Amino acid sequence: xxxxxxxxxxxxxxxxxxxxxxxxxxxxxxxxxxxxxxxxxxxxxxxxxxxxxxxxxxxxxxxxxxxxxxxxxxxxxxxxxxxxxxxxxxxxxxxxxxxxxxxxxxxxxxxxxxxxxxxxxxxxxxxxxxxxxxxxxxxxxxxxxxxxxxxxxxxxxxxxxxxxxxxxxxxxxxxxxxxxxxxxxxxxxxxxxxxxxxxxxxxxxxxxxxxxxxxxxxxxxxxxxxxxxxxxxxxxxxxxxxxxxxxxxxxxxxxxxxxxxxxxxxxxxxxxxxxxxxxxxxxxxxxxxxxxxxxxxxxxxxxxxxxxxxxxxxxxxxx
Numbered sequence: 001x002x003x004x005x006x007x008x009x010x011x012x013x014x015x016x017x018x019x020x021x022x023x024x025x026x027x028x029x030x031x032x033x034x035x036x037x038x039x040x041x042x043x044x045x046x047x048x049x050x051x052x053x054x055x056x057x058x059x060x061x062x063x064x065x066x067x068x069x070x071x072x073x074x075x076x077x078x079x080x081x082x083x084x085x086x087x088x089x090x091x092x093x094x095x096x097x098x099x100x101x102x103x104x105x106x107x108x109x110x111x112x113x114x115x116x117x118x119x120x121x122x123x124x125x126x127x128x129x130x131x132x133x134x135x136x137x138x139x140x141x142x143x144x145x146x147x148x149x150x151x152x153x154x155x156x157x158x159x160x161x162x163x164x165x166x167x168x169x170x171x172x173x174x175x176x177x178x179x180x181x182x183x184x185x186x187x188x189x190x191x192x193x194x195x196x197x198x199x200x201x202x203x204x205x206x207x208x209x210x211x212x213x214x215x216x217x218x219x220x221x222x223x224x225x226x227x228x229x230x231x232x233x234x235x236x237x238x239x240x241x242x243x244x245x246x247x248x249x250x251x252x253x254x255x256x257x258x259x260x261x262x263x264x265x266x267x268x269x270x271x272x273x274x275x276x277x278x279x280x281x282x283x284x285x286x287x288x289x290x291x292x293x294x295x296x297x298x299x300x301x302x303x304x305x306x307x308x309x310x311x312x313x314x315x316x317x318x319x
Contacts, residue, residue: 007064014061017054018068022094023087023133025062026116028055029125032217032248062132067139072100078164081106083150086114088169090137097140104143106150106159114171118196121221176319178213182271183316185278191218191317198225207312208232211281213268214317215245220252222315223260234260235309239267239286239299267299268316272308280310 004012017024031051039047060066080096082089085107093103111117112134116125138144150156159166175190177183187207189197191214197204210226212219215238226234236255238245241264245252256262265286272280285305288297 010057010060011064011066014057014066015069017057018061018066021054022068022091022137023058023116024054025058025129026125026133028052028058029129030116030120058133059129062129067136068094068098070100070140071098074100075102076100078102079104079162081159081163081166082169083159083166084114084169084171085109085112085134085144085146086169086171087116088171089114089167090134092167092169093142094137094140097137097142102141104145106148106154107144107146108149110146112144112146115173118173118199119192119218119221121195121199121225123224124221175316178268178271178316178318180268180270182273182278183314185271185273185314186276187278187312188271188314188316191222191315194222194315194317195225198229204229205313206231209311210234210313210315211309211311212236212315212317213281214238214319215240215247216317216319217247217251219315219317220247220255222317224255224258226313226315227258227260231313236260236262237266237268237281237283237309238262238264240288240296241265244296265299267301269306271314278311278314280308281314282306282308 014024021027028051033051035050036047041048078101080101080103082093082103082105085105089105090112093105096103109118113130116130117127148154150159173192173196175192177190191212194204195218206226206229208231210223210231210233212223212226212234219236223234223236242252266283267286268281269284270282271278272282283306285302286299287302289300290298292298
């Protein structure tokens, strides 16, 4: 706009985003931006690059130490408790603090972020970016109590008695099992557990041959991390085709560029074991049938198409 500097424009744009979004630099890195696929601007020249715009403005806000505008300078008398410092808890605390509520966030882990920290690799979401956006929320007056489990360290009844409201956003940190024989082997980790261990700094020995099962972002992240941990062969098995894969398109491209193999139309049937350790995975080939409740074509097993893939670690990342 005439008469306004670029910095003034960037600052104004950041404040517009911050009215709704407490974590623009985070979202600008991890959002799958499906809006861009359906942007009607593509009919002219190309989709509005809203994800990159958000990332740029989020980083600008961090660089300039911008602070969101409170809706009131008054402090309300009602105390609010937020259980969980993941995206939901952070968002709730942020918007409550902007409205003058005193908020305390209780988090079981050592640091905040939830799946942002313990489920997304640092190469996709640098921890200093996450830390600075969480600190901005703390600067609003939000108190964080880490390594505190409600129901163990503090009774839930105590919170509900002392606070006007309790927001529970404890996340979904338990992975879904395959439901096949042998999956309780010691070297079979769900994608969520695997990513949590790696992102928590715990040593994980993946061996030479890793099989990842699934087609979402967790599967892709687990595969790429396995490669970085030294696995020579990493294979993703997905029961549909690439067209149905829910992972971010760019992430799939980068996975293939890193030499990770993706086998489509393949489903697990049984974990092959030697004692308590998995040594391979019996699989069955699939074909696509009619659409299921998700709207995607349902995978149908092909009779007598079984085969076995060797593995030193198996990572189911199916939900």
